[in-house]
Amino acid sequence: MLLKSNLILLILTVAGAQPWADPVVVLPPPEYSGKVSLEEAIFKRKSVRSFRNDALTLAEISQLLWSAGGKTIDALTGPSRSHPSAGGIYPLEIYLVVGKVRGLKQGIYKYFWRDHTLQMVKSGDHRSSLAGAALKQLFIEQAPATIVLTALYRKTARVYGNRGTIRYVPMDAGHAAQNLYLQAAAMGLGTVAVGAFNDRSVKKVLALSREDPLYLLPVGKPSHD
Ligand SMILES: Cc1cc2nc3c(=O)[nH]c(=O)nc-3n(C[C@H](O)[C@H](O)[C@H](O)COP(=O)(O)O)c2cc1C
Known part of the structure; x- marks a missing residue:
């Protein structure tokens, strides 16, 4: 994985780009087991709209992104993601808006789920x-980071037409968001x-052209239980 990101940097340098302007961040590997049972996470899950001013760690961000749409097992058709997807098409993309994360500069990052890496698309606090x-849902400004789910609708619409657009893509996003809710609950x-x-x-804000945003999911430590 490190070899691959070094290769990308090398190609960018040869091409005359400024690789240091948008470095690839290799995330720590996610954990595949935890101390909180699935049942407990489901029981504890609730919407949180008030966050402590504490920074998140890179390990926490890694785990949250993986739960929302990271790579799991290899199927016959290729690698699977953490959420189900109509036809195994996986039209969702994931962004991370960073305000306060240890080890990450403030900015907007795209998550590359196959490599479990981030790449900055915009710097600064957005x-x-x-x-x-x-x-003006101001808890988004208060949260240390927000995970944004977007979709390339045409990927699913190409196969399923209008049913793909109005049903399947939003359903995919619902599955991904629920994973994130449960992962967050399991991590406190x-x-x-x-x-x-x-x-x-x-x-x-996200400088999106072909993708449409579906969900914004601010994440952080709840300011009260
Ligand atoms: C499709 C959808 C859209 C939502 N949009 C918002 C929103 O814009 N702002 C917000 O504060 N909560 C939003 N919520 C969260 C709901 O308000 C929340 O799930 C509901 O009040 C039940 O509370 P619980 O999640 O704690 O069980 C949304 C939930 C869903 C499923």
Whole structure:
């Protein structure tokens, strides 16, 4: 994996790009077992809208991203992701808006699930713009990070037509978000699935062109139980 990211850096350098402007972050590997049972995580799951001002660690971010849509086992058709997906098409993309994460500069990152890496797409603290785009739901500004689920609708629509667009893609996102809710609960963290936002404004904040945002999921330590 390290070899691959070094190769990417080398190619970027030869191509005259500034690889240090958008470095690849290799995330620590996720854990595949934990101390909290699935039943306990389901029981504890709830929406959290108030976060402590504590930084998240890279290990916590790694685990949360993996739960939302990371790589699991290899199937006949290729690697599977943590959430089910109609036709195994996996139209979801994942972004991370970072305010306060130890080991990560403030910015917006794209998550590459096959390699479990992040790549910065925009630097700076964009939490307040994201909260503004989400009808001023200010807990998004308060949370140390927000995971954004987007979709390339055309991937699923190509196979399933309108049914893919209006049903399957949002269903995929629901599965991914529930994973994240349960993973956060199991780690003593909190999240809330935010669907109320202005699509165009969120697309602008994330510099999205072909993808559409589906969910914003701020994550952090709950400020009370
Ligand atoms: C599709 C969807 C959209 C949602 N959008 C928002 C939102 O924009 N803001 C928010 O605070 N909560 C949002 N929620 C969270 C719900 O308000 C929350 O799940 C509900 O109040 C039940 O509470 P619980 O999750 O703690 O069980 C959304 C949930 C879903 C499933």
